[in-house]
Amino acid sequence: MKKTIQRRQFIGTSLVAGAAVTLAGGALLRSGAALADNVAGWPAKAFDAKALDQAMAASVGKNNVPVSPKVKLTAPTIAENGGAVPVTIEIDSPMTADDYVSTVWLFVDHNPTPLASQFDLTPGLGAAYFQQRIKMAKTDNVRVIAKTSKGEFMASAPREVKVTIGGCGG
Amino acid sequence: MADNIGNPMIRMANSAKKGEMVEVRSLIMNPMTTGLTKDKEGKPIPAHFIQTVSVTFDGAKLLDIDWSTAVSANPYLAFKMRAEKSGTLKMVWKDNQNGVWSAESKLTVS
Amino acid sequence: MKNWFFTLSLGALMGVAGSAQAVNWWDIGNLKTSPAQTLKESRELFKQQHPDLPFDKYALGAYAFSPELYSQYQEAMQFNPGDLTLSTGKELWEKPFKNGKTYASCYPNGGKGVAAHYPMYDNKTHQVETIATSINACRVANGEEPLKYGSADMIALQTYLTSLSNGMPVAVKVEGPGATKAFQEGKAYYFMKRGQLGFSCASCHMAYDGKYLRDQIISPLQGETAHFPTYRAAWSAVNTLQKRIQGCNKNVGAQPQPLESTDYRNVEYFMAYLSNGIKINVPGYRP
Numbered sequence: 001m002k003k004t005i006q007r008r009q010f011i012g013t014s015l016v017a018g019a020a021v022t023l024a025g026g027a028l029l030r031s032g033a034a035l036a037d038n039v040a041g042w043p044a045k046a047f048d049a050k051a052l053d054q055a056m057a058a059s060v061g062k063n064n065v066p067v068s069p070k071v072k073l074t075a076p077t078i079a080e081n082g083g084a085v086p087v088t089i090e091i092d093s094p095m096t097a098d099d100y101v102s103t104v105w106l107f108v109d110h111n112p113t114p115l116a117s118q119f120d121l122t123p124g125l126g127a128a129y130f131q132q133r134i135k136m137a138k139t140d141n142v143r144v145i146a147k148t149s150k151g152e153f154m155a156s157a158p159r160e161v162k163v164t165i166g167g168c169g170g
Numbered sequence: 171m172a173d174n175i176g177n178p179m180i181r182m183a184n185s186a187k188k189g190e191m192v193e194v195r196s197l198i199m200n201p202m203t204t205g206l207t208k209d210k211e212g213k214p215i216p217a218h219f220i221q222t223v224s225v226t227f228d229g230a231k232l233l234d235i236d237w238s239t240a241v242s243a244n245p246y247l248a249f250k251m252r253a254e255k256s257g258t259l260k261m262v263w264k265d266n267q268n269g270v271w272s273a274e275s276k277l278t279v280s
Numbered sequence: 281m282k283n284w285f286f287t288l289s290l291g292a293l294m295g296v297a298g299s300a301q302a303v304n305w306w307d308i309g310n311l312k313t314s315p316a317q318t319l320k321e322s323r324e325l326f327k328q329q330h331p332d333l334p335f336d337k338y339a340l341g342a343y344a345f346s347p348e349l350y351s352q353y354q355e356a357m358q359f360n361p362g363d364l365t366l367s368t369g370k371e372l373w374e375k376p377f378k379n380g381k382t383y384a385s386c387y388p389n390g391g392k393g394v395a396a397h398y399p400m401y402d403n404k405t406h407q408v409e410t411i412a413t414s415i416n417a418c419r420v421a422n423g424e425e426p427l428k429y430g431s432a433d434m435i436a437l438q439t440y441l442t443s444l445s446n447g448m449p450v451a452v453k454v455e456g457p458g459a460t461k462a463f464q465e466g467k468a469y470y471f472m473k474r475g476q477l478g479f480s481c482a483s484c485h486m487a488y489d490g491k492y493l494r495d496q497i498i499s500p501l502q503g504e505t506a507h508f509p510t511y512r513a514a515w516s517a518v519n520t521l522q523k524r525i526q527g528c529n530k531n532v533g534a535q536p537q538p539l540e541s542t543d544y545r546n547v548e549y550f551m552a553y554l555s556n557g558i559k560i561n562v563p564g565y566r567p
Contacts, residue, residue, distance in 0.1 A: 039221040039264045047238045076352050078495075081513035081567040084242040086355045095252075108240055112206060116240035124232050126252025127191055133242035133356075135204075164495040174432055174517065177364050195359045201516070243516035244361040 046115050052107060055114040056145070059105050060153065065145050068154035073144045075159045082163035084133045089156075091128035091146050095121075101128040103147040109158070110140045123149075136163050175199050178273040180261060185278040186253035194225075195248045198263050198271060204239035220245060220265045227277075228257035253279045303328060305486040309471030311464045315454040315553060318467065322486075322554045326502045330490060338503030339558050341566070345490045345497050353565060362439070362511030362563030365518040369440025372433055377422040383437070386418035395445040396560060397452060399549040401459035408462050408545040411438050412520070429539035430523060439509045439518055445560045450506050452552045466550030469543050470501075476533030481547070496567070505552045507564025518563050521548055 038044050049055035056063050070092035079085040093101045104119040116134050128146070136142070141158035148154075178198035186192050198220070205217030217239055225233040232251060251259070256279045262272040303325040308318060326338070333344055343350040373391075376382050384390035399410045409417070415437050416426035427434040454463045470481045481501070484493065489500035508521040522544045526536035537544055 037268055038266055042221045042236055042266075047236070076348065078348060080349050080352045083516070084356070084513040084567075086352060111240050112204070113238055113240065116238050118236040120234040120236075122232055124227065124230065124252070124254070125250065127250040129248075129250040131246070131248035131355075131358075133246050135202075135240050135242055177368060179359075179364060179367065181359060197359050197361055197364055199361075199364050242513075244364065246359055246361065248358070 043118065046118070047113055049115065050113060052109050052114045055107060056105075059115050059118060060145050060147070062153065065153045065155040067157050071144055071146050071154050071156040073142060073156035073159050075142050075161050077160075078162045078164070079136060082136045082138070085136050085142075085161055085163070086131065086133050087142060089128070089130045089144050091144075091154075093128050093148065095123050095126050095128065097123045098149070100125075100149050101146050102149045104128065104130070105145045106132075106134070107143050107145070108134065108136055108140055109143070111135070111137055136161060139163050175201070175269065176271045178261065178263060178271050180259065180273050180275040182259070182275055182277070184276065185280065188253060188255075188279050190253045191250045192253050192277065193248060193250050194259065194275075195246070196261055196273070197244065197246050198273075199244050200263075200265060200269075202239060202241055202243045202245060206239075218265065218267055220263050220269075222262075222264045223247060224262045225249070226260050226262075227251070228255075229260075232259075253277060255279050305482060306471075308486065309467060309482060311468055315460060315463050318463075319554055319556065322502060325486065326489075326500055330500075335557065336559065338500060339506055339561060341499035341504065341507065342490075342497035344500075349497070349567075356513075356565045360511055360563060360565050361516075362509075362518045362565065365436050365509075365511070366439050366443055366563055368432075369436035369438075369443075372437050373440045377419070377424050379423055381422050383415070383418055383441070386414070386421065387441075391441055392444045393448055395442040396448045396450055399452065399545060399552055401454070401456070401462055401549070403456065403458055406458055407542065408466075408549045410540065410545055410548060411441055412522075413540055413545075415441065430520075435509060435518055435520060438520060439563050442509060442560065442562045446562065447559055449557045449559050450503075450552055450555045452549070452556055454549075454553055462546050463550055463553065465543075466546035466548070469547040470550055474532060474534040475529065477531075479532045481528070501551060501554055503555050503558035505548070505555045506558040506560045507562060507566070509562055510564030510566050512566045514567060521551070 043059065046055060046059035049058050053063055072090040074088040075085060087106070089104060089106065091101050091104065093099065095101065100123040101121050104121065105115065106117040107114045108116050117132065119130060121128060139160065139162045141160050143158045144156040146154050176199055178196065180194060180196050182194040183192050200220050202219040203215050203217055205214065207215050209215050219239045220237055223235040223237065233249060237245070256277060258274050258276050260272060260274045262270065264270050303321050305325055308321050308325060313321065337344045340350065343353045373383050387394045395411055398414065399408045402409045412429055412434060415434065419426055454460060473480045484498050485501040489498045491498055505521055509518050511518045522539050525544060525547065529536040
């Protein structure tokens with residue numbers, strides 16, 4: 001099946017990365033588990049943090065961010081399926097070169113790893129608006145924190161999403 | 171033959187007036203497994219998920235995203251961009267098992 | 281004055297109870313009732329159970345009963361993950377066989393509008409043929425190996441071929457003794473209690489549709505088949521009605537059957553006939 005620009009690219013990158021991991025981390029390799037090669041620059045420490053305050057410290061860099069009405073987070077009251085909860089993030093900002101949202105973080109308070117996503121924006125976007133579908137292990141709060149180019153931090157109010165076990169799933 | 175991975179799609183308007191906001195919707199197949207589940211034989215299923223999404227317009231960076239395993243399988247992403255000039259939007263997805271996929275969409279701005 | 285009011289209220293009471301004869305869901309399982317009469321009674325049953333729900337809204341299934349869930353469905357449909365499977369199906373559909381022909385040559389109209397009439401009873405093979413079995417028949421007739429039912433390629437092809445009937449109402453026919461027998465066997469399957477929980481398909485999807493089972497709303501049988509193959513968040517993938525039936529079997533503690541078994545074909549035939557008139561819309565999206 002021809003897929004030109006959508007081809008899965010294996011060769012060059014993975015051989016080099018694979019060799020590096022083997023040499024540097026031989027002791028850590030577990031047989032049977034696939035070698036996971038984190039993409040360069042992916043903030044593993046923040047994503048591996050297991051509690052909300054650790055995840056925030058490792059990503060945002062602070063824990064007490066004031067809630068601002070400029071940061072809007074929309075999520076359903078009751079999730080149809082905890083594996084695919086739609087969330088919409090919208091931050092009120094001029095998005096000009098002098099004043100724009102530079103980073104957005106999305107957290108699910110009690111997920112095994114609370115940091116769900118990190119967005120790095122440029123003013124060229126014109127709007128700080130995102131929609132995604134996320135997994136939630138159980139009824140929990142979702143929250144968003146934003147940082148502006150002026151160094152300001154603001155947060156959404158936490159939004160509770162009820163996640164229940166379906167009667168007919170399977 | 172048919173893979174249940176990759177095959178990314180971008181949906182957005184093909185043309186817009188200068189200054190208008192354009193909504194971009196994207197979808198790609200990926201299991202986004204967390205590494206926390208086991209298969210029927212009790213063996214752990216390794217984490218397999220898209221870690222980065224980079225969006226450029228005519229080569230210039232627009233948006234970079236880092237994802238965790240908390241993003242749903244077959245990840246959907248929508249964002250908005252301001253139509254300034256005609257050009258090509260390109261998105262590149264990379265997962266933690268050296269998978270790389272890209273897709274493009276042209277925008278004409280009048 | 282008093283007399284007039286008495287007559288009116290008596291008339292109203294009679295109207296509610298007996299204008300169309302009240303249908304009991306279990307009576308629809310009567311194997312002696314003709315297919316056409318079964319369809320008539322089924323439509324009356326659902327109208328009785330949901331007098332304010334317009335017929336075409338049954339295409340939404342459980343979403344017809346919850347505005348909150350419906351809005352999540354609309355958000356998901358902004359870009360249905362099933363569309364990726366649909367595009368794969370299109371590629372597979374357009375790829376010629378080794379002999380140079382394509383799938384389109386096996387179907388009237390190149391496949392457009394065909395799925396609306398499936399499943400259909402084949403008087404030559406004496407069994408119900410589904411979209412899946414027709415795809416394999418096409419392959420074999422053109423010198424190709426049949427695809428495994430439930431394989432990614434087969435599901436993608438089923439999805440694409442069915443999508444060529446999008447917007448058209450389900451229009452399944454049950455004509456002739458062979459077809460009628462298969463229909464009645466499908467009805468018998470649908471109404472038979474099975475599994476550890478002793479539920480029949482009808483005990484939930486005809487008796488209890490629109491109501492909650494734990495936190496999920498039970499979908500009505502009427503219109504059920506029109507959105508299959510569907511993306512299901514629970515599967516993180518697109519799959520077929522029969523795959524869902526396997527899942528439902530397991531949910532009640534019953535042994536599932538292999539895909540395209542005689543029972544599964546017959547019950548799909550029955551379910552599709554009772555979904556006649558509802559517009560096809562695939563791939564669907566469900567939790």
